[in-house]
Amino acid sequence: MGISRKAAGIQPSATLAISAKARQLKAQGVDVIGFGAGEPDFDTPEHIKAAAKRALDEGFTKYTPAAGIPELRQELARQYSQAHNREYSPNQVVVSCGGKHALYNIFQAICDPGDEVIFAAPYWVSYIEMVRLADAKPVVLPTTAEENFTLTPEAIREALTDRTKAIILNSPSNPTGTMYSRAQLEAIAELALERNVYVVADEIYDRLVYDGEPFVSIATLREGMERITLIVNAVSKTYSMTGWRVGWVLAPEEIARAIGNIQSHSTSNPTSFAQKAALAAITGPQDCVEEMRRAFEERRNVICRLLDEIPGVRYARPQGAFYVFPDLSSYYGRTLGGREIRDSLSLTEYLLDTVQVAVVPGEAFGEDRCIRLSFATSMENIQRGLERIRKALAEG
16 A cells, blocks of 8 residues: 555655745744745735635635636636737636646646657756656756756757657746747747647746846747647736636637646636636736836846855846846865755755755756745845855855
């Protein structure tokens, strides 16, 4: 007796684990500065919370359709149709319990055993496990900071086989904050159309883009791309609603219907009143989004300047999201503060144990040379935390 082989093979999320350890230390009174959390440090805007309260007061607490309330699906279809200059119907939208749930549903809906899914390393921690849970094979292609941590069309072409079902593109990226250029996306779109493979476009950070650069969705770049692109997004990052658990997928109607069927037998509908809050988020005032975006951009500027002052650190400058992914491998093989630094995990443990700074080891994202720092924290924490890291790395 025991758990299944599939369950035994799944690794827990390193990002959640490091945050839990940091919280435990804080509860003990330790002054921990956390760079681990992948969520905005702002409160959910008041008009969104008010919509949820109103829904509760009106008794909107029962089951909804499994794929989401009609008015939310209709509004999402309308907004994407307008933004993409394409015609999307509500039947192409499935509202889920967060963007993570939407991604999980996608691979369950499109993958057969032995199918292959291509994505870049560094990758968001859950991609590899989600693909495996669908009995498919992750095909992970390494990238470098010099490549902006993005896949070249040539690398994708070499990795394609007859079993390739999809390519995942996360732009802006978690954990690197980097984005694909328009030219890259155009070339990848042509390749996907040529080989008839799906593109899973994880656009969760599409509103958090810096330096005046416009966000570009691959679904808009070639005629017919909307028929093979599955767009994933959520209210989580854009509106600081991570705990509300409302996301969505926009997909070809046949796939959307399959996802809805799968969801009907797993979670059923997302929380009823949270859907009302999500509707208020996407239809209400958007100045709150711009305020957060500007704050994150300012923090990005500061954290990059402070990283530039630490010897031996290399990174790709974040263009979006709220992460930076510095390469600290020049410190591997050294002894710092009496401890041997072998890899990203031992470096992470060293920083937490000795200077009480919580970061996430890069090995969780498929790139052991790096660590991830989230700048979704206060400017004071960024300045204090980077000073602690600088001192810790000078202990050799």
